[in-house]
Amino acid sequence: MSTENPQAAGLAALAGLIADRTRAACLLALLDGRAWTAGELARHAGVAPSTLSEHLGRLVAGGLLAEERQGRHRYVRLADARVAQLVEDLAAQVPAAVVRRPPRSLREASAGAALARGRTCYDHLAGRLGTVLTDALTRRGLLRQDTGFALTDAGVEWFGTAGVPLDPGGRRPLARGCLDWTERRPHLAGAAGAALCRRALEAGWCVRVGSGRAVAVTPSGERVFSDLLGISGRPWLETG
Amino acid sequence: MSTENPQAAGLAALAGLIADRTRAACLLALLDGRAWTAGELARHAGVAPSTLSEHLGRLVAGGLLAEERQGRHRYVRLADARVAQLVEDLAAQVPAAVVRRPPRSLREASAGAALARGRTCYDHLAGRLGTVLTDALTRRGLLRQDTGFALTDAGVEWFGTAGVPLDPGGRRPLARGCLDWTERRPHLAGAAGAALCRRALEAGWCVRVGSGRAVAVTPSGERVFSDLLGISGRPWLETG
DNA sequence: GGGACGCTTCGGCGCCGGCCGAAGCGTCAG
DNA sequence: CTGACGCTTCGGCCGGCGCCGAAGCGTCCC
Structure with a gap:
């Protein structure tokens, strides 16, 4: 039992995809069900386009996002309803106290x-x-x-x-x-x-x-x- | 929108608790619904007791685990049914191909x-x-x-x-x-x-x-x- | 009381991963 | 054709985190 548990490794890897501020912000934004371009997400998350590009690569490779290339744009959306539900469920679990902050x-x-x-x-x-x-x-x-x-x-x-x-x-x-x-x-x-x-x-x-x-x-x-x-x-x- | 999104930070923090091989192994083990001692989990996960102690501290602080001290033992279990469901949902999402491996x-x-x-x-x-x-x-x-x-x-x-x-x-x-x-x-x-x-x-x-x-x-x-x-x-x- | 035991704290090590800017590539518009 | 634009790749930097062993503390048993 103590050696190499693939179940645990898979779970950790999946959670790891979400366990980053920037990627989490992307997933939450994409919860609107629409497709965003990489640039929009970069601005939204407040990081350089190069940084976000790598994040998208990982999210797509991990099966959380689906992508669609159109000309010089890269559109991404949540892969399917299961992923959306997963993100919703996780987001619902974060304590309300954290989210409720007075508007600026x-x-x-x-x-x-x-x-x-x-x-x-x-x-x-x-x-x-x-x-x-x-x-x-x-x-x-x-x-x-x-x-x-x-x-x-x-x-x-x-x-x-x-x-x-x-x-x-x-x-x-x-x-x-x-x-x-x-x-x-x-x-x-x-x-x-x-x-x-x-x-x-x-x-x-x-x-x-x-x-x-x-x-x-x-x-x-x-x-x-x-x-x-x-x-x-x-x-x-x-x-x- | 681009500055400090507490929702995203909270989501990332929550996922971060699960996004570690050792902690994931603990959560999966605790899905049996029973309370385990820190030592049992350490052996199960294959890490030193000191390492696991820190993991348990984080999981408890994050609200995923509830603990009960009895004498020199520290018993932990999943905090509630919501947490159990969350872990189950995440675990169900990891590709079957990863989990199915021939028994050794x-x-x-x-x-x-x-x-x-x-x-x-x-x-x-x-x-x-x-x-x-x-x-x-x-x-x-x-x-x-x-x-x-x-x-x-x-x-x-x-x-x-x-x-x-x-x-x-x-x-x-x-x-x-x-x-x-x-x-x-x-x-x-x-x-x-x-x-x-x-x-x-x-x-x-x-x-x-x-x-x-x-x-x-x-x-x-x-x-x-x-x-x-x-x-x-x-x-x-x-x-x- | 003494020793075994379970857990925790701490220091130190090494690695992984997120970040950026620079440079490059393909696409689109003029 | 040319320049603007969106995205990607790469190198390098830095911080955080997981790991261990040693040492310490409290508990239990003899």
Whole structure:
């Protein structure tokens, strides 16, 4: 037992990919589900392009990132939903006290507030908006969280009538809980969460605001959420 | 954005705790859910006691381990189920190719086979046994995995009649899937999984074999699983 | 009390890994 | 064609971290 444990070595290597400030910042940034260029990430992380290039090499080699070369640009994104979930889970584990720090400027404060109201979490909706939708689904008996985390039969039907196609064939679970790091409660993730988010953005129920992950509900979205889920008012604007 | 991202620093620090061969080996060993002494872990990991002592200090300070001092012994165990899940999730992510290596000896081969048949995964049952039970629950409509991962109402009732007390009040989800790293399929975890495992060991349906995490089904367990879940034969002995 | 034992602290060693700037390569625009 | 641009490779620097053995401390057993 004491000699060369490949399991441990693999685990350490995987964690080692994340165990660096700069790489961690990249992974968190990429949690918006979109593809970033190497230069954008370098500026975001505050290191030289040469430094970041090496980091990307390691992340890609380790299977955490997928890359796509276009002309002189190198686009990278999270390899798949599993990786996104892993990063989310780890990030959710870091003590809230570490993350909560007073904003340094008005701009930063308002950006933070926008993220707290609504944002994408890889491929699904999070923040106050994400939990409001998840709670509404639960209240209507479409989702059950009391004995686990799964859609009910009525829930599957609801997704159909809402015009949100669900692919039951995929290897991904249809529904799973994802711990929201601003709300500290679970919101809907998995194939259903991704489908709902995609539909909401396509149909204009929500729009991306700013350059990042923040998302806001449109007037049409308000109507739809009211009609389909009985959500009255604008609970996603209320501060926790 | 480019200056001092506490979120990233926290994530990197957390991952850094796991990103070491020796500490990873400890965490994996502690996944058996029991408390180990510092010396046992040092021998297991193949490093000097002094080295391991420092590792334990960091893991405890980082909140991954809980410690209990008894006389001249220092017992440590995983801090809670969240940490266990985190380690499991990470371990499940390391490529199977890395882990699968031919056994070096007959003893090692038979130990591996015993683990593949049945073992504890922190506080619930895993391996072939874990997935067999999970599948039986699913087949009987007690657990649904098609739209997520949750007990059904019939499932909650079943746990009651099976003499397995469930505490619905806890903050832990009643049921969640945990990816089995030998079966590569999910098995039942969460409060229900833990309760089932506890009951199975208490009632002698299963017993621990050897010194580690391996678990075997007793004749009485066979009868119970047949009566309560309609499991015929000994599917947990069949090699995948 | 004495000795064995388990754990911890400390100093020192060596290595690995992150960082940068300089230089080079391919791509795109004018 | 030429220059700007994005990315990569390389060399070199530096700090941090994991390792050990020696020494010390507390506990347990005889």
